Amino acid sequence: xKILAVDDNAVAxxxxxxxxxxxxxTPVIAEDGESALKIMQQPDAPQVVVxxxxxxxxxxxxxxxxxxxxxxxxxxxxxxxxxxxxKADIATGLDAGADEFITKPxxxxxxxxxxxxxxxxxxxxxxLQQRIDELAALVERHKMLEDLIAKNGGSxxxxxxxxxxxxxxxxxxxxxxxxxxxxDQAIRQGCAGLGWNxxxxxxxxxxxxxxxxPMMAWSGFFVDPxxxxxxxxLESEADTAALLFERSMRKRPANDRALLDYLAEILxxxxxxxxxxxxxxxxxxxxxxxxxxxxxGSLSAALPIPPAPRETFxxxxxxxxxxxxxxxxxxxVKQKTAGQLNRxxxxxxxxxxxxxxxxxxxNRGTVLSERFVERLIAFARSEGxxxxxxxxxxxxxxxxxNPQRTxxxxxxQDDF
Numbered sequence: 001x002k003i004l005a006v007d008d009n010a011v012a013x014x015x016x017x018x019x020x021x022x023x024x025x026t027p028v029i030a031e032d033g034e035s036a037l038k039i040m041q042q043p044d045a046p047q048v049v050v051x052x053x054x055x056x057x058x059x060x061x062x063x064x065x066x067x068x069x070x071x072x073x074x075x076x077x078x079x080x081x082x083x084x085x086x087k088a089d090i091a092t093g094l095d096a097g098a099d100e101f102i103t104k105p106x107x108x109x110x111x112x113x114x115x116x117x118x119x120x121x122x123x124x125x126x127x128l129q130q131r132i133d134e135l136a137a138l139v140e141r142h143k144m145l146e147d148l149i150a151k152n153g154g155s156x157x158x159x160x161x162x163x164x165x166x167x168x169x170x171x172x173x174x175x176x177x178x179x180x181x182x183x184d185q186a187i188r189q190g191c192a193g194l195g196w197n198x199x200x201x202x203x204x205x206x207x208x209x210x211x212x213x214p215m216m217a218w219s220g221f222f223v224d225p226x227x228x229x230x231x232x233x234l235e236s237e238a239d240t241a242a243l244l245f246e247r248s249m250r251k252r253p254a255n256d257r258a259l260l261d262y263l264a265e266i267l268x269x270x271x272x273x274x275x276x277x278x279x280x281x282x283x284x285x286x287x288x289x290x291x292x293x294x295x296x297g298s299l300s301a302a303l304p305i306p307p308a309p310r311e312t313f314x315x316x317x318x319x320x321x322x323x324x325x326x327x328x329x330x331x332x333v334k335q336k337t338a339g340q341l342n343r344x345x346x347x348x349x350x351x352x353x354x355x356x357x358x359x360x361x362x363n364r365g366t367v368l369s370e371r372f373v374e375r376l377i378a379f380a381r382s383e384g385x386x387x388x389x390x391x392x393x394x395x396x397x398x399x400x401x402n403p404q405r406t407x408x409x410x411x412x413q414d415d416f
Contacts, residue, residue: 001119002026002044006036006051006063007081016050023112033058033066040067040076047074047122048115052104053082053093061096068097075125077118081106124371147249178230180311182277183326187315190270194248200316206325210305212296213323214238215256217263219271219291220398222331222365224284224348229331229395232274234267235323243320260293267291270324286365288346288394289402304396329395338377338387341368344399345391351376352385 003025005016020027030036053060079100191199213235220231241259253259311326333348347366380387
């Protein structure tokens with residue numbers, strides 16, 4: 001995590017820089033308030049600021065006020081370093097927008113504790129904002145899907161397989177046999193939901209390294225108890241996506257975001273029917289992440305897609321062609337203590353699953369964060385129960401496409 005350290009004293013800056021590096025943080029250094037303001041307005045600005053109270057030009061409290069007035073996309077956590085300890089001074093700093101005070105010269109143990117608290121606060125706010133953004137995006141995409149289906153005379157459930165009634169037949173052993181013919185069936189049913197009945201689908205051999213398309217949509221989910229993660233990737237040229245959008249929506253796309261959301265909803269209809277096929281075999285699907293559309297330039301690195309095995313399909317719709325890639329990734333469920341957990345771990349079962357608790361503390365499919373692990377440890381301690389969690393890791397593709405929620409680093413610090 002990057003931390004901005006602001007101090008006009010060269011020795012103090014050097015001390016802070018060395019301390020932050022030794023503690024595992026990435027220091028960003030500024031020698032005055034003006035420099036700090038410029039740094040904090042950059043797209044990748046630090047989310048924690050440690051600044052001195054007494055500085056020429058813009059003082060620490062004044063810098064706090066200016067940072068709060070900028071309307072930054074992420075609210076930085078601000079720690080004021082000061083030799084002042086009068087209650088009136090503390091009130092002045094807090095009123096200016098500081099989150100925390102540390103007396104100079106700072107105690108290293110105290111500073112580390114304050115920085116851990118800052119990290120927790122920043123991550124909690126980031127998680128909350130991400131959920132808000134995802135909900136807003138989901139509402140907009142559902143509106144688009146309703147409009148798509150209404151304008152094309154289809155149904156989201158068009159052609160879906162009728163699920164067997166429990167009790168009519170003997171219980172089935174869960175399997176993951178999703179054959180080429182069944183994938184073809186899921187694609188056709190998804191397209192029928194959009195009123196596209198003239199569709200030609202060709203299974204293609206996967207040859208050579210995967211080439212990222214200009215536009216793509218991704219959806220991934222865990223299949224239980226098969227313990228397999230499936231990644232579906234819908235691929236399109238920009239012109240193809242625009243052409244299909246205009247046919248379906250009877251209007252031109254407002255921007256690339258509209259096209260990407262459109263591709264994501266097409267893929268959602270296809271995976272909906274893949275779910276139905278798997279559910280008929282008594283499998284349960286867990287989808288921890290929202291499906292999403294992406295442009296080629298939005299990915300900083302190549303997707304971790306192996307040359308083989310992967311399954312690819314060409315979908316021809318009235319002269320326009322989309323691609324679909326399916327990846328199967330072994331995804332075993334593991335038992336872990338708090339000290340073994342990582343940020344990308346996902347709960348395979350609710351916690352706490354005891355009959356004594358009708359409402360679990362965290363539901364199945366929860367993507368673990370440091371805040372969630374703290375809640376789990378606190379609960380286990382208060383109840384005197386061992387903390388042993390059933391978790392699984394998403395596929396490498398899912399991890400790369402959801403970096404804000406799957407940064408790979410240890411979370412637990414207690415093997416309780």
